[in-house]
Amino acid sequence: MFLIGNKLTEAALDDLIAEGNLIREAARRGDISAAIAGAGIQSRRAIPRDLEIVCQDGVSRLLTEMQRGMRVHCPFHDDRHPSAFILESTKGSLGVRCSFCMQTFWLEGTTRTPHDYFAFEKETVDLAASPLPTNSQLSMEVALTMTQ
Numbered sequence: 654m655f656l657i658g659n660k661l662t663e664a665a666l667d668d669l670i671a672e673g674n675l676i677r678e679a680a681r682r683g684d685i686s687a688a689i690a691g692a693g694i695q696s697r698r699a700i701p702r703d704l705e706i707v708c709q710d711g712v713s714r715l716l717t718e719m720q721r722g723m724r725v726h727c728p729f730h731d732d733r734h735p736s737a738f739i740l741e742s743t744k745g746s747l748g749v750r751c752s753f754c755m756q757t758f759w760l761e762g763t764t765r766t767p768h769d770y771f772a773f774e775k776e777t778v779d780l781a782a783s784p785l786p787t788n789s790q791l792s793m794e795v796a797l798t799m800t801q
């Protein structure tokens with residue numbers, strides 16, 4: 654989403670509405686994980702490689718020319734005071750974290766697997782649904798463990 658003349662473009666507005674509908678749908682299905690992901694904790698919007706971002710010192714730079722911790726003006730909202738900063742993933746990818754948008758934007762081409770906050774709950778449900786081992790299966794497992 655880019656701001657032009659302090660107004661959202663039609664495409665950006667459509668984007669936001671579509672995003673809102675996805676979140677509402679996910680919440681209705683009870684898919685909390687998808688609803689949270691959709692709520693923009695991790696943004697799906699990427700920072701184009703050729704996008705110049707205005708730094709705190711007023712100089713525009715490419716994200717690839719910046720370092721972790723630098724304060725910048727958010728490229729995704731009309732940011733008069735630098736409310737974003739550069740962060741680096743554990744894999745070394747650069748991103749912009751905006752405290753106003755409450756989102757992290759990664760450089761385009763950055764592949765990320767979203768964290769599943771409900772992995773433990775899903776595993777528990779799967780375990781509960783699977784049949785319990787019989788006593789003979791258990792004693793066989795114990796016997797196998799003891800011979801190793």
Ligand SMILES: [Zn+2]
Binds near residue numbers: 727728737751753755
């Ligand atoms: Zn922002």
